[in-house]
Amino acid sequence: MxxxxxxVVLTVTGVVILAAQTPANRALATFPAQQRAPGDPxxxxxxxxxxxxxxxxxxxxxxxxGDPGGPNLLxxxxxxxxxxxxxxxxxxxxxxxxxxxxxxxMTAADVKATATxxxxxxxxxxxxxxxxxxxxxxxTILVGDATEGQRYFAAKCSNCHSVTGDLQGIATRxxxxxxxxxxxxxxxxGGRGATSDRRTVTVKVTKPSGEVLEGxxxxxxxxxxxxxxxxxxxxxxxxxxxxxxxEVTDPMQAHRDLLAVYTDKNMHDVTAYLxxxx
Amino acid sequence: xxxxxxxxxxxxxxLPALLLAQGGGLEPSDILKPLKDTWPTYNxxxxxxxxxxxxxxxxSTVKNLTxxxxxxxxxxxxxxxxxxxxxxEGSGDFPPGTASFKASALEVDGTLYISTPDNxxxxxxxxxxxxxxxxxxxxxxxxxxxxxxAMWHSYLYMETPDNYLVxxxxxxxxxxxxxxxxxxxxQYFSTPAPVVIGNHVIAGxxxxxxxxxFLSSFDPETGDLQWKHYTVPMKPGDAGLDTWSSxxxxxxxxxxxxxxxxxxxxxxxxxFGTGNPTPAYTVGRGEGDNLFTCSLIAVNVDTGKMAWYxxxxxxxxxxxxxxxxxxxxxxxxxxxxxxxxxxxxRNGYFFVVDRVTGEHLITSKYGKDTNWSTGLNKFGxxxxxxxxxxxxxxxxxxxxxxxxxxxxxxxxxxEAGLFYTAEGNGYSIFYxxxxxxxxxxxxxxxxxxxxxxxxxxxxxxDYQTGKIxxxxxxxxxxxxxxxxxxxxxxxxxxxxxxxxxVAHDVFTGNPLWHAKTGNVTNAPQTYMLDDHQYxxxxxxxxxxxxxxx
Numbered sequence: 001m002x003x004x005x006x007x008v009v010l011t012v013t014g015v016v017i018l019a020a021q022t023p024a025n026r027a028l029a030t031f032p033a034q035q036r037a038p039g040d041p042x043x044x045x046x047x048x049x050x051x052x053x054x055x056x057x058x059x060x061x062x063x064x065x066g067d068p069g070g071p072n073l074l075x076x077x078x079x080x081x082x083x084x085x086x087x088x089x090x091x092x093x094x095x096x097x098x099x100x101x102x103x104x105x106m107t108a109a110d111v112k113a114t115a116t117x118x119x120x121x122x123x124x125x126x127x128x129x130x131x132x133x134x135x136x137x138x139x140t141i142l143v144g145d146a147t148e149g150q151r152y153f154a155a156k157c158s159n160c161h162s163v164t165g166d167l168q169g170i171a172t173r174x175x176x177x178x179x180x181x182x183x184x185x186x187x188x189x190g191g192r193g194a195t196s197d198r199r200t201v202t203v204k205v206t207k208p209s210g211e212v213l214e215g216x217x218x219x220x221x222x223x224x225x226x227x228x229x230x231x232x233x234x235x236x237x238x239x240x241x242x243x244x245x246x247e248v249t250d251p252m253q254a255h256r257d258l259l260a261v262y263t264d265k266n267m268h269d270v271t272a273y274l275x276x277x278x
Numbered sequence: 279x280x281x282x283x284x285x286x287x288x289x290x291x292x293l294p295a296l297l298l299a300q301g302g303g304l305e306p307s308d309i310l311k312p313l314k315d316t317w318p319t320y321n322x323x324x325x326x327x328x329x330x331x332x333x334x335x336x337x338s339t340v341k342n343l344t345x346x347x348x349x350x351x352x353x354x355x356x357x358x359x360x361x362x363x364x365x366x367e368g369s370g371d372f373p374p375g376t377a378s379f380k381a382s383a384l385e386v387d388g389t390l391y392i393s394t395p396d397n398x399x400x401x402x403x404x405x406x407x408x409x410x411x412x413x414x415x416x417x418x419x420x421x422x423x424x425x426x427x428a429m430w431h432s433y434l435y436m437e438t439p440d441n442y443l444v445x446x447x448x449x450x451x452x453x454x455x456x457x458x459x460x461x462x463x464x465q466y467f468s469t470p471a472p473v474v475i476g477n478h479v480i481a482g483x484x485x486x487x488x489x490x491x492f493l494s495s496f497d498p499e500t501g502d503l504q505w506k507h508y509t510v511p512m513k514p515g516d517a518g519l520d521t522w523s524s525x526x527x528x529x530x531x532x533x534x535x536x537x538x539x540x541x542x543x544x545x546x547x548x549x550f551g552t553g554n555p556t557p558a559y560t561v562g563r564g565e566g567d568n569l570f571t572c573s574l575i576a577v578n579v580d581t582g583k584m585a586w587y588x589x590x591x592x593x594x595x596x597x598x599x600x601x602x603x604x605x606x607x608x609x610x611x612x613x614x615x616x617x618x619x620x621x622x623x624r625n626g627y628f629f630v631v632d633r634v635t636g637e638h639l640i641t642s643k644y645g646k647d648t649n650w651s652t653g654l655n656k657f658g659x660x661x662x663x664x665x666x667x668x669x670x671x672x673x674x675x676x677x678x679x680x681x682x683x684x685x686x687x688x689x690x691x692x693e694a695g696l697f698y699t700a701e702g703n704g705y706s707i708f709y710x711x712x713x714x715x716x717x718x719x720x721x722x723x724x725x726x727x728x729x730x731x732x733x734x735x736x737x738x739x740d741y742q743t744g745k746i747x748x749x750x751x752x753x754x755x756x757x758x759x760x761x762x763x764x765x766x767x768x769x770x771x772x773x774x775x776x777x778x779x780v781a782h783d784v785f786t787g788n789p790l791w792h793a794k795t796g797n798v799t800n801a802p803q804t805y806m807l808d809d810h811q812y813x814x815x816x817x818x819x820x821x822x823x824x825x826x827x
Contacts, residue, residue, distance in 0.1 A: 001486055001554060001597050001721055002422050002469060002536055002685065028372055030418050032463045065716050071526045075488040075719050081463040129465070129487030129556065129720015134712040138670040141709070181672060182707060186729040220753045221776025222789050248753070256730045259674065259705045260647055267707075268671050 001128060033080055034123055039116040046110075047117025054104050055114065063121050064131060069100060074122055074131055085115030141178050142272055144265070149273030152266050156258065163277045171278045181271040185262070187255030198251055203227055205237050206245040213237065217248060303432035303448060304386050306476050310543055315806040317385040320426050320471040321687065322803070324541035325606040328689040329764045330804045334811035335826050336767030340781045340791040343813060346823040348795075349406030353377040353397045353819075355413050365444065365453045366396070366415030374413070378799055379816035380685070380760055381426035381471065384434075385805040390814070391429065391448065392821070395421040395439045395469075400451060403807055406823060410451030416440045419467045420486075423685070425538060426471035428479060430498040435479050437468040443481050443496055457501040464489050473538045473548070475579050478504060480548060482535030486720045488556040491533035491571075493548075495582060505582030509533035509552045509570050517584070523564030531563060532556035533571040537601040537685055540619070545634055547576040547585055549606070549619055553599035554591075559668045559724035560710065562717015567592040572600040574621060574629070576636060586636025590623045592659045595667040596650070596708065597679040597721060598625040605690045605697060606633055611742060620741050622688055622699040624681030625650070627660050628739050642744025647676035647703040647732035668708035668724040678704040679726055687761035687801045691784040693768055696738040696747055698784075700758020700772070703732035734758070736772055736787060750787035752776075760816070761801025771813065773798025779815050779822070795822050 029035045039047075052061070058070025065072035073079050078087050089111045094103030106114070124132040153163075161167050174180035182188075187199075203217040205227060213235055218226035225246055226236045237244060304318050313322035314331040322328055335343065354374030355364050364370075374396065383392040383401075389409065390401040396416050400409040419439035428435040433454060434446040440462045445454040460466035460483045470482040479496040491509040496502065510531040511519040522528035532555045539550025555563055555571035570584075572591035577584050590600040605620040611630075619633035626645025631638050638658035643651075651660035666673050680702070688699040705728075712723035734757050736750040750757075752775040759773020769790065770782040779798050781791040796817040803814045813824040 001558065001599065001679075002484055028418070030420055031465045032418070033465070035418060060716075064714070064719075072488075072530070072716070072719065075530055077461075077464050077489060080465065080487075081461055125487075125719075126722060128722070129485075130722025131719045134723065135714025135716060135718070137711060138713055141671045143671045178672070178709065182727045182729070185674070185707060186727075219776065221755075221774055221778060222753065222780070223778065223792055224776075252730075256732065259676070259730050260649070260732060262674055264665065264669070264671070264673050267674060 033119070033125065036119060036123065038123075039120050043113050043116045044120045047113035047115070050106070050110050050114045051117050054106060062131075062133065062135065063118065064135060073118055074125060075129070079118055079122060082115060082119075085112040088115045088118070141181065142275065144268030144270070144272030146269070146272040146276055149269035149271065152270050153273055156261075157270070160254065167274070167277060169278060171275045177271060177275050180274055181267065184270065184274060185267060187252050201248060201250045203249070204247045207237070208243060220246070220248065304429045306430055306474055309474065317383065317803050317805050318429060319384070319473060320382050320428070320538045321540065321603060322382075324475070324543070326540035326603040326687070327605050327607065327764070328687055328762060328801065329691060329766070331766045332804055332806060332811050333766045334806075335765060335769060335804070335813065337769060337783060337790055339826055340767070340769055343791060343793070343824040343826055345793070346812065346825045347406035348820055348822045349401060349408070350820045351377050351394075351397070351399055351408070351411070353394055353413070355415075362411045362413050363451045363453070364413050364415065365456065366413075366438070367442070368415040368417040368440065370415045372416050372418060375421060377819040379818065379821070380423040380800050382687075382801055382803060383814060383821075384427055384429055385803070385814070386429060386448075388807060389448070390821070391427045391434055392816075393424045393427050393436055395424045398427060398434065398436050398446060398451070400448065401821065403805075403812070403823070406821065412446055412451045412453070414438050414442070414444060417462055419462055422467070423469045424471075425469055425685075428472040428474045430474045430479065433498065435472045435474070435498070437470055437472060437481055437483075439467050439469070441466050441468045441483060443472065443479065443501065445501060455501045457496060457503075459483055459494055460485075460492075469536055471538050473541070474498060475541050475548065478579055480539070480579070482538070482550070484534040484536040484553070485532070486556075488530035488532065488719055490529055490531065491535050491552055493535045493550065493577065493582070495579070507577050507582035507584065509535060509575065511569075518569030521564075521566035521569045523566070527563050530556060531568055531571060532558075533573070534599070534601070536599070537603055540604050540606045541579065542606055542617070542633055544617070545576075545585070546579050547633070548579050549574060549576045549604050549633060551575070551590070551599070551601040551604065551621065553601050554594050554597045556720055557718045557723060558597040558721050559595060559708070560712060560718040560722075561715060563593070565593070568594070572598065572623075572625075574600070574604055574619060574631065574636075576633065588629065588631045588636050588638055589657065589659050590621065590627065590629055591625045592655055592657075593662055594625070595662060596625070596675065598623065598677075598681055600624060601685070602683065603687055605688060607690055607692075607741060609692075609695065609741065611639065618741065620690065620697050622683055622697065622739070624677070624683060625660065626677050626682040627651075628697070628744055630741055630744065640744040642739070644699070644701060644737060644739055644746060645677055645682035645703055646701070646735070646749075647705065648682065649674075649676050668710040670710050670713070672707040672709050674705060674729070675708050676703055676705045676732060678706040678728060680704065683758075686758055689762035689764040689770065690741070691764040691768070691770065693766070694738070694784040695740065695742065696784065697741050698736065698738050698762050698764065698770055700756075700762070701735040701737040701749070702756055703734070705729050705731065734775060736782065738787060748787045750782065759798030759801070763802040763804060765804060771802035771815075773815070779813075793824070796820075
């Protein structure tokens with residue numbers, strides 16, 4: 001997959017950012033499967049019945065293929081290129097018997113109805129080739145050992161965090177264990193009230209003259225650093241190698257450093273522990 | 279060494295000749311020359327090194343670079359400046375969006391040719407003036423990027439998101455013909471810059487819904503298809519079929535061809551990378567390696583027949599396309615001269631292979647935080663740790679699906695013997711969200727949650743050992759811009775994370791010069807005009823041209 005504006009990223013806030021706009025006008029949708037006009041509901045209903053009788057056994061109720069080897073129709077190149085059953089008809093009539101698709105006795109009108117139903121399902125597919133629905137969605141992510149998690153928390157997290165302090169009631173604030181896991185691993189949203197201060201990146205700039213600037217880091221690259229002064233004004237200082245001396249303090253650095261340290265089991269155990277902190 | 283004409287005399291001689299030649303076109307054989315005065319193909323030349331032999335801009339003169347001009351384009355039929363030539367098969371209702379250059383420009387005879395999805399421009403390289411603008415009315419598709427144009431004599435070639443190869447007259451921007459590369463109904467979308475090699479226009483494409491990848495070659499005069507090479511097995515008996523659970527799965531296995539490749543004239547091989555297998559994140563492809571996804575592939579340019587392959591991400595489970603342009607280097611290896619192909623993959627690993635035979639020589643980890651492999655497989659590729667596949671309970675993985683590097687072209691300096699790439703060390707939790715034993719489709723069946731980064735670097739790798747020689751850390755943001763450029767002036771150009779175009783020392787990575795243009799979105803380029811060396815970069819819809827007086 002190519003990177004760019006249409007990537008769907010689930011952020012730590014749990015909000016799905018879907019940068020690709022959903023066009024109000026069907027004709028402006030990305031691909032023909034989504035651009036086609038909706039089929040006649042009565043025809044779709046008839047096609048659904050026909051599909052359930054003649055096709056579903058091999059191709060699955062959800063069209064994603066079946067145990068007897070019927071291929072996935074949601075991504076079938078024949079289905080995607082078909083307009084009105086014209087490409088599907090010869091296959092139903094036996095054009096692919098050599099590769100295991102039996103001839104099915106159906107009238108051309110029935111094939112058209114079945115194709116209309118198939119296209120109505122394909123049109124509901126999600127972006128980037130994803131099917132309409134999760135075939136089998138998992139029920140929970142919780143597998144960890146809460147006791148192990150408590151031990152790990154005491155060793156690695158308790159220098160900065162406490163379940164009776166800043167993390168008190170975290171499982172109540174994040175009742176979904178997956179969201180809770182995402183939040184604590186990324187180091188987001190745990191604090192009470194003082195959250196923004198705890199996450200602020202600060203910088204200390206010591207000029208050769210000895211003058212010191214200190215405050216919130218606004219931006220930094222190899223050439224400039226901008227400091228928000230205590231009075232709210234901004235000062236930008238030129239950098240030339242290691243002059244002036246620039247010291248950045250990022251309270252979240254400890255969280256990032258731990259990303260290379262956690263095993264997946266550590267993460268699952270700590271999550272199992274934190275879901276008990278209600 | 280060749281005798282050098284006095285500079286002033288050369289300038290006097292060259293100026294009228296260049297003026298006369300403006301719009302005169304490009305001999306295909308010109309692309310065989312080492313990259314120097316012009317920029318006639320996506321990577322500058324066929325090696326993919328993005329190394330210019332120009333020396334006017336060097337480590338001491340680079341600080342004297344001056345802004346020549348900047349120029350902003352407007353996508354769509356309205357355009358700005360010059361007249362707009364409109365083509366295309368669509369209704370014209372699809373919104374043109376804002377232009378953002380990820381393409382490399384061609385620079386031939388004082389004219390720049392550059393593109394964004396559905397749009398191509400000719401721009402006067404001396405003053406940034408728009409000479410013509412071609413707009414393609416699309417039928418839909420994914421408008422994610424366009425990597426640029428190709429040129430054959432006075433004709434240009436562009437791929438459109440709705441999968442046409444469009445040929446334009448370079449002098450007027452008028453369309454000559456358009457030919458379909460791939461079927462939009464099957465949800466292909468095309469972003470590559472075509473590559474002209476002799477009498478071939480090589481065009482790749484892309485797809486997210488489990489369609490087979492392929493590379494096509496077209497006749498530059500007529501647009502007729504010359505050959506089509508599928509990158510996954512398509513029929514019984516095809517090579518690699520035993521690495522899939524069934525022929526149907528192989529035929530829906532992906533391996534898209536969405537970044538231009540490199541070309542070795544001695545072997546007549548076009549060498550390119552392929553994309554991820556599909557479904558990308560779930561079961562549904564068997565336990566095999568899923569050839570020829572995430573692979574370097576060499577095909578004969580005249581026949582499209584595969585000569586060799588090397589798989590860089592066997593049975594990939596994180597959408598880590600290995601489509602990156604390989605870099606062809608003739609260099610010493612274990613004390614002997616050798617013809618090599620180098621690539622830094624999206625999965626955090628760097629590879630060196632013999633480009634004549636495909637023999638694997640080096641695999642090394644260049645992603646500092648890369649954590650998904652248990653070691654090397656029997657072919658020398660990184661073996662996946664199944665525990666780092668997307669799991670119901672969540673797996674912490676670096677890099678992210680976006681990769682340690684993505685499409686952004688790397689560069690190579692023969693003086694330093696170093697291969698350069700941007701290196702991102704993002705972490706994500708990958709959750710499996712669909713337990714269906716039939717597998718999901720496309721990029722479905724997972725959630726990816728970004729949880730932080732181990733840092734962003736400009737990284738130099740010794741191709742003889744695979745070891746990292748230096749890392750230049752970006753203090754904020756993601757560096758590397760839209761790719762890299764090196765020159766014989768021993769300068770390495772890259773966008774940084776702070777909205778600067780930066781010149782670095784090729785030996786140390788130390789910054790030598792910078793200008794704040796805003797975030798660089800394509801790979802820097804260089805060429806010679808009127809005896810002055812230029813530097814060209816894009817920031818979104820704006821081109822910035824610097825020169826040395």
